[in-house]
Amino acid sequence: MVTASLPEARFALVRDRVMEGVAELLTAGVDLTFAQVAKAAGVPERTVYRHFPTREALLAEVFAWANRRIGFDGQLPATGAAAGALVRRVFPGFDAIAPVIRELLVAPGGRLARLSDKAERQRAFTGVVKHEAPGLGRHAERHVAAALQLLTAAATWQALRDYWDMDGMEAAEAAALAIELLLEGARARTARRAPRSRPGAARARKT
Template identity: 35%
Template sequence: MTGKKEEQVAARGRRKEEVRNRILDSLIGLLSEGGDINHDRVAERAGVGRRTVYRYFPDQAALMQPLWDRVVALAGPGVKFPGTMDEMIASLPVVYRGFDAIAGLATVVRSTPQGRAVRLAQKDRRRKSYTSVAADAVKDLPPEDRVLATALFQVLHTTPWLEMRDHWDLGGDQIARVCGWAIEVLLKDLAVRGGKPLAEGAV
Protein backbone atom coordinates (compact mmCIF):
# COMPACT_ATOMS: atom_id res chain seq x y z
CA MET A 1 0.00 0.00 0.00
CA THR A 2 2.81 2.36 0.90
CA GLY A 3 4.50 1.64 -2.42
CA LYS A 4 1.27 2.38 -4.31
CA LYS A 5 0.80 5.68 -2.47
CA GLU A 6 4.38 6.66 -3.24
CA GLU A 7 3.79 5.91 -6.91
CA GLN A 8 0.63 8.03 -6.88
CA VAL A 9 2.46 10.92 -5.21
CA ALA A 10 5.29 10.63 -7.74
CA ALA A 11 2.80 10.57 -10.64
CA ARG A 12 1.06 13.69 -9.31
CA GLY A 13 4.43 15.40 -8.99
CA ARG A 14 5.28 14.52 -12.60
CA ARG A 15 1.92 15.85 -13.81
CA LYS A 16 2.41 19.11 -11.91
CA GLU A 17 5.88 19.51 -13.36
CA GLU A 18 4.55 18.80 -16.85
CA VAL A 19 1.84 21.45 -16.49
CA ARG A 20 4.34 23.95 -15.09
CA ASN A 21 6.68 23.34 -18.04
CA ARG A 22 3.81 23.79 -20.50
CA ILE A 23 3.05 27.13 -18.88
CA LEU A 24 6.71 28.17 -19.02
CA ASP A 25 6.96 27.12 -22.66
CA SER A 26 3.87 29.19 -23.45
CA LEU A 27 5.46 32.18 -21.71
CA ILE A 28 8.56 31.86 -23.88
CA GLY A 29 6.38 31.51 -26.97
CA LEU A 30 4.40 34.65 -26.18
CA LEU A 31 7.58 36.57 -25.42
CA SER A 32 9.20 35.40 -28.66
CA GLU A 33 6.19 36.62 -30.65
CA GLY A 34 6.11 39.95 -28.85
CA GLY A 35 2.60 39.27 -27.58
CA ASP A 36 1.01 40.48 -24.37
CA ILE A 37 1.92 38.33 -21.42
CA ASN A 38 -0.99 37.76 -19.05
CA HIS A 39 -2.69 34.82 -17.37
CA ASP A 40 -5.45 34.51 -19.96
CA ARG A 41 -3.11 34.33 -22.94
CA VAL A 42 -0.76 31.96 -21.13
CA ALA A 43 -3.65 29.64 -20.26
CA GLU A 44 -4.94 29.65 -23.83
CA ARG A 45 -1.55 28.89 -25.31
CA ALA A 46 -0.68 26.22 -22.74
CA GLY A 47 -4.05 24.52 -23.09
CA VAL A 48 -4.85 24.77 -19.38
CA GLY A 49 -7.42 26.63 -17.33
CA ARG A 50 -6.88 30.20 -16.23
CA ARG A 51 -7.17 29.12 -12.61
CA THR A 52 -4.39 26.60 -13.18
CA VAL A 53 -2.02 29.34 -14.32
CA TYR A 54 -2.95 31.43 -11.27
CA ARG A 55 -2.34 28.43 -9.02
CA TYR A 56 1.25 28.19 -10.24
CA PHE A 57 1.86 31.91 -10.72
CA PRO A 58 -0.57 33.99 -8.63
CA ASP A 59 0.19 37.45 -10.09
CA GLN A 60 1.97 39.25 -12.91
CA ALA A 61 5.24 39.50 -10.99
CA ALA A 62 5.14 35.75 -10.40
CA LEU A 63 4.89 35.24 -14.18
CA MET A 64 7.90 37.46 -14.87
CA GLN A 65 10.36 35.69 -12.58
CA PRO A 66 10.14 32.19 -14.12
CA LEU A 67 10.10 33.74 -17.58
CA TRP A 68 13.37 35.52 -16.80
CA ASP A 69 14.80 32.31 -15.33
CA ARG A 70 13.84 30.35 -18.46
CA VAL A 71 15.43 32.92 -20.80
CA VAL A 72 18.64 32.92 -18.76
CA ALA A 73 18.69 29.11 -18.68
CA LEU A 74 18.39 29.01 -22.48
CA ALA A 75 21.36 31.38 -22.77
CA GLY A 76 23.47 29.07 -20.61
CA PRO A 77 24.42 28.41 -16.98
CA GLY A 78 27.14 31.08 -16.99
CA VAL A 79 24.67 33.87 -17.77
CA LYS A 80 23.81 35.33 -14.38
CA PHE A 81 24.29 38.34 -12.17
CA PRO A 82 27.95 38.44 -11.08
CA GLY A 83 29.17 38.15 -7.51
CA THR A 84 32.56 39.86 -7.88
CA MET A 85 34.33 42.18 -10.31
CA ASP A 86 36.66 39.36 -11.41
CA GLU A 87 33.65 37.13 -12.04
CA MET A 88 31.96 39.88 -14.04
CA ILE A 89 34.97 40.34 -16.31
CA ALA A 90 35.60 36.61 -16.71
CA SER A 91 31.94 35.97 -17.59
CA LEU A 92 31.81 38.43 -20.51
CA PRO A 93 32.52 35.83 -23.25
CA VAL A 94 30.00 33.43 -21.72
CA VAL A 95 27.33 36.13 -21.48
CA TYR A 96 27.73 37.43 -25.02
CA ARG A 97 28.05 33.97 -26.57
CA GLY A 98 24.91 33.04 -24.66
CA PHE A 99 23.07 35.99 -26.18
CA ASP A 100 24.28 34.91 -29.63
CA ALA A 101 22.91 31.42 -28.97
CA ILE A 102 19.40 32.77 -28.34
CA ALA A 103 19.70 35.80 -30.62
CA GLY A 104 16.01 36.00 -31.55
CA LEU A 105 14.79 35.76 -27.98
CA ALA A 106 17.56 38.03 -26.65
CA THR A 107 16.55 40.65 -29.21
CA VAL A 108 12.91 40.47 -28.12
CA VAL A 109 13.93 40.82 -24.46
CA ARG A 110 15.88 43.98 -25.29
CA SER A 111 13.62 45.62 -27.85
CA THR A 112 9.95 45.08 -26.98
CA PRO A 113 7.68 46.34 -24.19
CA GLN A 114 7.14 42.73 -23.07
CA GLY A 115 10.86 42.06 -22.91
CA ARG A 116 11.42 45.29 -21.02
CA ALA A 117 8.81 44.22 -18.47
CA VAL A 118 10.69 40.95 -17.96
CA ARG A 119 13.98 42.79 -17.48
CA LEU A 120 12.49 45.40 -15.16
CA ALA A 121 11.11 42.63 -12.97
CA GLN A 122 14.77 41.95 -12.10
CA LYS A 123 15.64 45.59 -11.38
CA ASP A 124 16.15 45.22 -7.63
CA ARG A 125 18.22 42.04 -7.97
CA ARG A 126 20.28 43.61 -10.74
CA ARG A 127 21.03 46.79 -8.82
CA LYS A 128 21.91 44.89 -5.67
CA SER A 129 24.30 42.61 -7.54
CA TYR A 130 26.19 45.29 -9.45
CA THR A 131 26.27 47.66 -6.48
CA SER A 132 28.02 44.94 -4.49
CA VAL A 133 30.36 44.05 -7.38
CA ALA A 134 31.47 47.64 -7.98
CA ALA A 135 31.53 48.79 -4.34
CA ASP A 136 35.29 48.62 -3.84
CA ALA A 137 36.15 50.13 -7.23
CA VAL A 138 33.88 53.18 -6.78
CA LYS A 139 34.20 53.68 -3.01
CA ASP A 140 36.24 56.91 -3.23
CA LEU A 141 33.93 58.67 -5.67
CA PRO A 142 31.33 61.23 -4.61
CA PRO A 143 27.99 59.46 -3.88
CA GLU A 144 26.24 60.40 -7.16
CA ASP A 145 29.30 59.40 -9.19
CA ARG A 146 29.36 56.02 -7.44
CA VAL A 147 25.91 55.32 -8.87
CA LEU A 148 26.95 56.52 -12.34
CA ALA A 149 30.08 54.38 -12.45
CA THR A 150 28.25 51.34 -11.10
CA ALA A 151 25.52 51.73 -13.71
CA LEU A 152 28.16 51.87 -16.44
CA PHE A 153 29.77 48.64 -15.25
CA GLN A 154 26.36 46.96 -15.41
CA VAL A 155 25.70 48.30 -18.90
CA LEU A 156 29.05 47.05 -20.20
CA HIS A 157 28.43 43.60 -18.75
CA THR A 158 25.26 42.92 -20.74
CA THR A 159 23.71 45.81 -22.63
CA PRO A 160 25.83 46.62 -25.75
CA TRP A 161 25.07 43.26 -27.37
CA LEU A 162 22.07 44.30 -29.49
CA GLU A 163 23.48 47.62 -30.71
CA MET A 164 26.88 46.19 -31.59
CA ARG A 165 25.34 43.14 -33.25
CA ASP A 166 22.79 45.12 -35.28
CA HIS A 167 24.87 48.14 -36.28
CA TRP A 168 28.38 46.70 -36.44
CA ASP A 169 27.70 43.04 -37.30
CA LEU A 170 29.81 41.95 -34.34
CA GLY A 171 29.65 38.57 -32.64
CA GLY A 172 29.63 37.72 -28.96
CA ASP A 173 33.37 37.13 -28.66
CA GLN A 174 34.17 40.49 -30.23
CA ILE A 175 31.67 42.32 -28.06
CA ALA A 176 33.01 40.58 -24.95
CA ARG A 177 36.57 41.57 -25.84
CA VAL A 178 35.86 45.27 -26.32
CA CYS A 179 33.58 45.48 -23.27
CA GLY A 180 36.27 43.77 -21.20
CA TRP A 181 38.77 46.34 -22.43
CA ALA A 182 36.41 49.19 -21.51
CA ILE A 183 35.87 47.79 -18.01
CA GLU A 184 39.61 47.42 -17.47
CA VAL A 185 40.18 51.04 -18.59
CA LEU A 186 37.53 52.23 -16.14
CA LEU A 187 39.04 50.22 -13.31
CA LYS A 188 42.51 51.65 -13.98
CA ASP A 189 41.11 55.18 -13.97
CA LEU A 190 39.19 54.58 -10.74
CA ALA A 191 42.28 53.12 -9.08
CA VAL A 192 44.19 56.39 -9.45
CA ARG A 193 41.27 58.86 -9.40
CA GLY A 194 40.61 58.78 -5.65
CA GLY A 195 37.77 61.16 -4.84
CA LYS A 196 38.08 63.23 -8.01
CA PRO A 197 34.60 63.65 -9.56
CA LEU A 198 33.92 61.97 -12.90
CA ALA A 199 33.09 65.35 -14.43
CA GLU A 200 36.76 66.33 -14.18
CA GLY A 201 37.69 63.79 -16.85
CA ALA A 202 40.03 60.80 -16.98
CA VAL A 203 43.10 60.78 -14.79
Protein backbone atom coordinates in the same frame (compact mmCIF):
# COMPACT_ATOMS: atom_id res chain seq x y z
CA MET B 1 20.37 12.44 -3.04
CA VAL B 2 16.97 14.13 -2.60
CA THR B 3 14.35 13.10 -5.15
CA ALA B 4 11.45 15.42 -5.92
CA SER B 5 7.98 14.06 -5.17
CA LEU B 6 5.60 13.35 -8.05
CA PRO B 7 3.49 16.50 -7.40
CA GLU B 8 6.64 18.63 -7.25
CA ALA B 9 7.96 17.11 -10.47
CA ARG B 10 4.61 17.67 -12.19
CA PHE B 11 4.51 21.26 -10.92
CA ALA B 12 8.01 21.94 -12.32
CA LEU B 13 7.15 20.24 -15.61
CA VAL B 14 4.06 22.41 -16.13
CA ARG B 15 6.01 25.59 -15.39
CA ASP B 16 8.73 24.56 -17.83
CA ARG B 17 6.10 23.88 -20.51
CA VAL B 18 4.61 27.31 -19.92
CA MET B 19 8.05 28.93 -20.22
CA GLU B 20 8.73 27.08 -23.46
CA GLY B 21 5.34 28.26 -24.71
CA VAL B 22 6.18 31.86 -23.83
CA ALA B 23 9.52 31.58 -25.65
CA GLU B 24 7.76 30.13 -28.70
CA LEU B 25 5.24 32.98 -28.79
CA LEU B 26 7.87 35.69 -28.39
CA THR B 27 10.02 34.13 -31.10
CA ALA B 28 7.00 34.12 -33.43
CA GLY B 29 6.13 37.71 -32.51
CA VAL B 30 2.73 36.70 -31.12
CA ASP B 31 1.05 38.83 -28.45
CA LEU B 32 1.63 37.38 -24.99
CA THR B 33 -1.90 36.67 -23.74
CA PHE B 34 -2.78 33.95 -21.24
CA ALA B 35 -4.92 32.21 -23.84
CA GLN B 36 -2.04 32.15 -26.32
CA VAL B 37 0.42 30.98 -23.65
CA ALA B 38 -1.91 28.15 -22.65
CA LYS B 39 -2.33 27.09 -26.28
CA ALA B 40 1.42 27.15 -26.96
CA ALA B 41 2.16 25.22 -23.76
CA GLY B 42 -0.58 22.67 -24.37
CA VAL B 43 -2.26 23.25 -21.01
CA PRO B 44 -5.65 24.69 -19.98
CA GLU B 45 -5.72 28.46 -19.54
CA ARG B 46 -6.79 28.03 -15.90
CA THR B 47 -3.55 26.10 -15.31
CA VAL B 48 -1.50 29.07 -16.48
CA TYR B 49 -3.47 31.36 -14.15
CA ARG B 50 -3.01 28.93 -11.26
CA HIS B 51 0.76 29.12 -11.64
CA PHE B 52 0.95 32.78 -12.67
CA PRO B 53 -2.03 34.88 -11.49
CA THR B 54 -0.81 38.04 -13.25
CA ARG B 55 1.24 39.00 -16.27
CA GLU B 56 3.84 40.44 -13.89
CA ALA B 57 4.16 37.08 -12.13
CA LEU B 58 4.51 35.36 -15.50
CA LEU B 59 7.26 37.73 -16.63
CA ALA B 60 9.06 37.39 -13.28
CA GLU B 61 9.27 33.64 -13.89
CA VAL B 62 10.33 34.27 -17.50
CA PHE B 63 13.19 36.37 -16.08
CA ALA B 64 14.28 33.55 -13.76
CA TRP B 65 13.90 30.98 -16.56
CA ALA B 66 15.97 33.12 -18.94
CA ASN B 67 18.75 33.42 -16.36
CA ARG B 68 18.84 29.64 -16.04
CA ARG B 69 18.94 29.23 -19.81
CA ILE B 70 21.91 31.56 -20.24
CA GLY B 71 23.82 29.94 -17.39
CA PHE B 72 23.55 32.78 -14.88
CA ASP B 73 23.31 31.34 -11.38
CA GLY B 74 22.78 34.66 -9.62
CA GLN B 75 26.43 34.98 -8.59
CA LEU B 76 27.43 38.59 -9.22
CA PRO B 77 31.09 39.48 -9.87
CA ALA B 78 33.46 40.52 -7.10
CA THR B 79 36.39 41.51 -9.33
CA GLY B 80 36.96 43.08 -12.73
CA ALA B 81 38.09 39.73 -14.13
CA ALA B 82 34.87 38.13 -12.90
CA ALA B 83 32.81 40.88 -14.58
CA GLY B 84 34.56 40.18 -17.88
CA ALA B 85 34.00 36.45 -17.44
CA LEU B 86 30.31 37.10 -16.74
CA VAL B 87 29.66 38.87 -20.06
CA ARG B 88 31.63 36.23 -21.95
CA ARG B 89 29.35 33.61 -20.42
CA VAL B 90 25.93 35.26 -20.70
CA PHE B 91 26.02 37.42 -23.85
CA PRO B 92 26.26 34.42 -26.23
CA GLY B 93 23.39 32.87 -24.28
CA PHE B 94 21.25 35.94 -24.96
CA ASP B 95 21.48 35.17 -28.68
CA ALA B 96 19.79 31.80 -28.16
CA ILE B 97 16.71 33.38 -26.56
CA ALA B 98 16.88 36.85 -28.13
CA PRO B 99 13.08 37.42 -28.42
CA VAL B 100 12.64 36.58 -24.73
CA ILE B 101 15.41 38.97 -23.70
CA ARG B 102 13.94 41.75 -25.84
CA GLU B 103 10.54 41.31 -24.19
CA LEU B 104 12.10 41.48 -20.74
CA LEU B 105 13.85 44.71 -21.74
CA VAL B 106 10.72 46.50 -22.98
CA ALA B 107 7.78 45.07 -21.03
CA PRO B 108 6.79 46.81 -17.75
CA GLY B 109 6.67 43.43 -16.02
CA GLY B 110 10.12 42.62 -17.33
CA ARG B 111 11.42 45.88 -15.89
CA LEU B 112 9.96 45.02 -12.49
CA ALA B 113 11.62 41.60 -12.63
CA ARG B 114 14.97 43.09 -13.62
CA LEU B 115 14.82 45.64 -10.81
CA SER B 116 14.02 43.02 -8.18
CA ASP B 117 17.72 42.68 -7.31
CA LYS B 118 18.65 46.32 -7.91
CA ALA B 119 20.15 46.91 -4.44
CA GLU B 120 22.15 43.68 -4.62
CA ARG B 121 23.60 44.65 -8.00
CA GLN B 122 24.50 48.13 -6.76
CA ARG B 123 26.36 46.63 -3.80
CA ALA B 124 28.13 44.06 -5.96
CA PHE B 125 29.41 46.46 -8.61
CA THR B 126 30.37 49.07 -6.03
CA GLY B 127 32.34 46.29 -4.36
CA VAL B 128 34.13 45.54 -7.63
CA VAL B 129 35.22 49.18 -7.92
CA LYS B 130 36.34 49.29 -4.28
CA HIS B 131 38.39 46.16 -4.92
CA GLU B 132 39.93 47.33 -8.19
CA ALA B 133 40.44 51.03 -7.42
CA PRO B 134 40.41 51.61 -3.66
CA GLY B 135 40.35 55.26 -2.65
CA LEU B 136 38.70 56.44 -5.86
CA GLY B 137 36.29 58.75 -4.05
CA ARG B 138 32.59 58.33 -3.38
CA HIS B 139 31.17 60.10 -6.44
CA ALA B 140 33.63 58.63 -8.94
CA GLU B 141 33.19 55.21 -7.34
CA ARG B 142 29.42 55.42 -7.83
CA HIS B 143 29.76 56.52 -11.46
CA VAL B 144 32.27 53.82 -12.37
CA ALA B 145 30.15 51.17 -10.63
CA ALA B 146 27.08 52.30 -12.60
CA ALA B 147 28.96 52.15 -15.91
CA LEU B 148 30.41 48.77 -15.00
CA GLN B 149 26.98 47.33 -14.21
CA LEU B 150 25.61 48.66 -17.49
CA LEU B 151 28.39 46.96 -19.45
CA THR B 152 27.28 43.58 -18.08
CA ALA B 153 23.57 44.18 -18.74
CA ALA B 154 21.34 42.74 -21.45
CA ALA B 155 20.66 46.31 -22.63
CA THR B 156 24.32 46.57 -23.69
CA TRP B 157 24.09 43.26 -25.57
CA GLN B 158 20.96 44.57 -27.33
CA ALA B 159 22.55 47.92 -28.24
CA LEU B 160 25.66 46.26 -29.69
CA ARG B 161 23.44 43.86 -31.61
CA ASP B 162 21.25 46.65 -33.02
CA TYR B 163 23.81 49.37 -33.74
CA TRP B 164 26.93 47.34 -34.53
CA ASP B 165 25.47 44.06 -35.84
CA MET B 166 27.43 42.09 -33.25
CA ASP B 167 26.53 38.59 -32.19
CA GLY B 168 26.79 37.59 -28.56
CA MET B 169 30.41 36.47 -28.80
CA GLU B 170 31.65 39.72 -30.32
CA ALA B 171 29.45 41.82 -28.03
CA ALA B 172 30.94 39.99 -25.05
CA GLU B 173 34.49 40.74 -26.18
CA ALA B 174 33.61 44.41 -26.74
CA ALA B 175 32.01 44.69 -23.30
CA ALA B 176 34.85 42.82 -21.59
CA LEU B 177 37.41 45.14 -23.18
CA ALA B 178 35.40 48.19 -22.12
CA ILE B 179 35.28 46.82 -18.55
CA GLU B 180 39.04 46.33 -18.57
CA LEU B 181 39.72 49.85 -19.88
CA LEU B 182 37.19 51.43 -17.50
CA LEU B 183 38.86 49.87 -14.48
CA GLU B 184 42.34 50.72 -15.78
CA GLY B 185 41.23 54.34 -15.95
CA ALA B 186 39.81 54.16 -12.43
CA ARG B 187 43.08 52.74 -11.10
CA ALA B 188 45.08 55.43 -12.91
CA ARG B 189 42.88 58.13 -11.40
CA THR B 190 43.38 56.64 -7.94
CA ALA B 191 47.15 56.63 -8.47
CA ARG B 192 47.08 60.32 -9.42
CA ARG B 193 45.11 61.11 -6.27
CA ALA B 194 47.56 59.32 -3.98
CA PRO B 195 49.72 61.76 -1.96
CA ARG B 196 53.38 61.82 -2.92
CA SER B 197 56.13 62.85 -0.56
CA ARG B 198 58.44 65.63 -1.78
CA PRO B 199 62.12 64.72 -2.24
CA GLY B 200 63.17 67.55 0.10
CA ALA B 201 60.82 66.35 2.80
CA ALA B 202 62.17 62.83 2.47
CA ARG B 203 65.76 64.08 2.90
CA ALA B 204 64.74 66.15 5.91
CA ARG B 205 63.28 63.08 7.59
CA LYS B 206 66.56 61.19 7.09
CA THR B 207 68.70 63.86 8.78
